Ligand SMILES: [Zn+2]
């Protein structure tokens with residue numbers, strides 16, 4: 022039952038709104054492609070203000086996005102917004118309708134198992150294993166939860182590399198934009214993490230998508246955190262590649278996870 026609800030929430034979050042919605046007037050000087058990109062982005066990552074009846078107005082979604090990123094609430098597209106929309110990011114929407122859900126999803130057991138069921142050809146298996154272990158340990162340092170890897174059979178958190186439509190109602194989009202997503206704690210798909218195998222995964226801070234940065238962020242979702250609008254938080258929705266040595270949980274991430282566990 023809970024698994025069905027989880028899947029449903031996911032589907033509801035990403036269900037495209039009605040198509041051909043009117044765009045804000047100042048989008049007129051943007052190229053058709055840019056406008057289409059903006060429309061797709063907002064429909065994918067923003068739910069619209071559910072308190073009003075204008076659930077699917079693009080201007081309302083745009084305001085939600087501006088609110089999330091701490092920008093003036095103009096409801097209008099501009100080059101700065103377009104720039105944010107081009108960045109590689111997590112595929113989980115920024116505004117989740119948690120009202121559909123029991124509040125504060127979390128793991129009830131202190132011992133959580135995980136299993137890596139598929140790999141990318143960009144990195145060695147050993148590297149992927151080590152990075153996933155490191156990502157878990159960064160969260161483990163802050164909360165009384167233990168993470169144990171299993172190599173076969175069931176596990177709480179299943180980690181895999183997938184492409185395009187991979188059976189969970191949230192198809193990946195090829196290279197760029199959404200690069201990974203994860204489900205909040207729960208049975209079945211709950212806690213699972215999917216990385217888009219159409220990305221170029223690296224341990225570098227210059228090219229491709231840094232796997233450690235992405236893994237720490239996605240495991241935050243697996244443990245029950247949603248996106249943070251604090252720019253230096255690991256749970257910020259866009260990915261900035263940086264030096265792995267500098268990657269640490271921000272105060273905001275730590276406050277969030279310690280509140281849950
Ligand atoms: Zn995310």
Ligand SMILES: [Zn+2]
Pocket residue numbers: 183187189191202215
């Ligand atoms: Zn998926």
